Amino acid sequence: MRWLDKIFKGSNHRISEGQYQGVFADENRVWDMPSGSLDGHAHSGNEDLDHAIALSLSEEEQRKANNIGGSSQVDDDEELARAVWHPQCFRCHACGEPISEHEFSMSGNDPYHKSCYKELYHPKCDVCNHFIPTNRAGLIEYRAHPFWGQRYCPSHEHDNTPRCCSCERMEPRNVQYISLDDGRKLCLECLDSAIMDTNECQPLYLEIRDFYEGMNMKINQQIPMLLVERQALNEAMQGEKEGSHHMPETRGLCLSEEQTVSSISRRPRIGGNRIIDMFTESKKLTRRCEVTAILILYGLPRLLTGSILAHELMHAWLRLNGFRTLSPDVEEGICQVLSHMWLESEVMAGSGSSSHGASTSSGISSSSSSKKGAKSQFEKKLGDFFMHQITMDSSPAYGDGFRAGNAAMLRYGLKRTLDHIRLTGNFP
Numbered sequence: 001m002r003w004l005d006k007i008f009k010g011s012n013h014r015i016s017e018g019q020y021q022g023v024f025a026d027e028n029r030v031w032d033m034p035s036g037s038l039d040g041h042a043h044s045g046n047e048d049l050d051h052a053i054a055l056s057l058s059e060e061e062q063r064k065a066n067n068i069g070g071s072s073q074v075d076d077d078e079e080l081a082r083a084v085w086h087p088q089c090f091r092c093h094a095c096g097e098p099i100s101e102h103e104f105s106m107s108g109n110d111p112y113h114k115s116c117y118k119e120l121y122h123p124k125c126d127v128c129n130h131f132i133p134t135n136r137a138g139l140i141e142y143r144a145h146p147f148w149g150q151r152y153c154p155s156h157e158h159d160n161t162p163r164c165c166s167c168e169r170m171e172p173r174n175v176q177y178i179s180l181d182d183g184r185k186l187c188l189e190c191l192d193s194a195i196m197d198t199n200e201c202q203p204l205y206l207e208i209r210d211f212y213e214g215m216n217m218k219i220n221q222q223i224p225m226l227l228v229e230r231q232a233l234n235e236a237m238q239g240e241k242e243g244s245h246h247m248p249e250t251r252g253l254c255l256s257e258e259q260t261v262s263s264i265s266r267r268p269r270i271g272g273n274r275i276i277d278m279f280t281e282s283k284k285l286t287r288r289c290e291v292t293a294i295l296i297l298y299g300l301p302r303l304l305t306g307s308i309l310a311h312e313l314m315h316a317w318l319r320l321n322g323f324r325t326l327s328p329d330v331e332e333g334i335c336q337v338l339s340h341m342w343l344e345s346e347v348m349a350g351s352g353s354s355s356h357g358a359s360t361s362s363g364i365s366s367s368s369s370s371k372k373g374a375k376s377q378f379e380k381k382l383g384d385f386f387m388h389q390i391t392m393d394s395s396p397a398y399g400d401g402f403r404a405g406n407a408a409m410l411r412y413g414l415k416r417t418l419d420h421i422r423l424t425g426n427f428p
């Protein structure tokens with residue numbers, strides 16, 4: 001219907017339709033907020049407005065029949081506008097105050113102050129909490145985390161806004177992440193389950209060894225496991241003669257060479273928003289078998305620490321069971337498969353959707369994982385995120401290797417897949 005359009009065109013108001021458009025920078029989609037159409041139906045409960053609409057339509061049909069000119073029609077529209085909208089009655093649908101400005105916005109048949117409409121429908125940045133600016137084309141352009149959905153201004157990718165080293169979410173301006181002593185930052189939710197020293201990690205290490213034993217992949221050798229700082233891990237990585245590493249940052253390492261490594265011996269304290277009182281001790285690692293030790297980066301949540309441990313233990317299992325030198329995509333791929341399987345069992349066990357002894361889609365008992373009981377909603381979401389990272393990894397060795405290994409495992413089972421790798425060096 002055109003009656004409402006004519007009312008506003010016959011007045012001193014300028015109408016802007018209630019629509020915002022924006023672009024997902026990583027998905028190239030258009031942002032559409034609720035749009036206002038000037039052809040919408042009037043509210044059925046407003047009898048005066050219904051009467052005015054009916055009067056307008058009746059008079060317009062009569063004019064068409066009588067071929068009345070356009071000048072008198074404009075006068076009639078002005079009269080209709082004054083009849084329908086008293087200044088004190090034309091109010092913002094959001095705040096309820098009269099609209100006296102010459103410009104306003106519409107959503108459906110509801111008028112808004114432009115400022116009220118913007119507050120309701122214009123997206124805000126989850127980092128700085130400001131309205132996300134429009135680009136040169138007049139579209140709202142922003143970045144969005146593919147998993148968490150955190151929405152932020154494109155400028156934050158270049159203004160040194162910190163990210164959590166675990167979940168990758170950006171640090172909001174009204175929240176302070178915890179600074180670790182190696183330049184990493186940890187959000188408060190990830191800090192809640194973070195493992196900070198070697199002794200604290202031992203129970204998790206034993207749980208994952210039990211997980212392997214439950215798959216008939218028992219590791220009999222007592223392999224030392226140490227939690228270390230970033231610098232110590234990088235130095236140990238340089239001392240290894242071979243091996244593939246996940247750049248830009250390695251968070252775990254299965255050592256084959258004898259080295260002296262500095263490990264974290266006592267949980268550091270938090271002072272303000274920083275880690276303080278870090279205690280380390282040097283350990284000389286001697287080679288008693290094909291694997292010297294397993295090193296894990298400290299300060300990561302339990303589920304991430306465990307997934308890294310599961311990955312590195314698979315490296316150890318392969319070496320201890322005489323698997324010949326494998327290509328990076330096969331070795332890293334099957335290690336990622338075991339990491340993903342452990343995460344899946346933990347998330348399912350903590351969700352309450354499976355009881356003790358229930359099987360995951362990988363056919364692995366979740367009884368050992370259920371020892372920890374129910375997890376918080378965030379921790380379950382975090383587990384889903386770490387699995388998402390594994391499945392969506394774009395690197396040839398870790399990403400493509402995982403997808404090929406996981407497809408083989410789902411089709412043939414883990415034992416037949418490993419037997420085929422032992423014989424051929426490739427996935428079946």
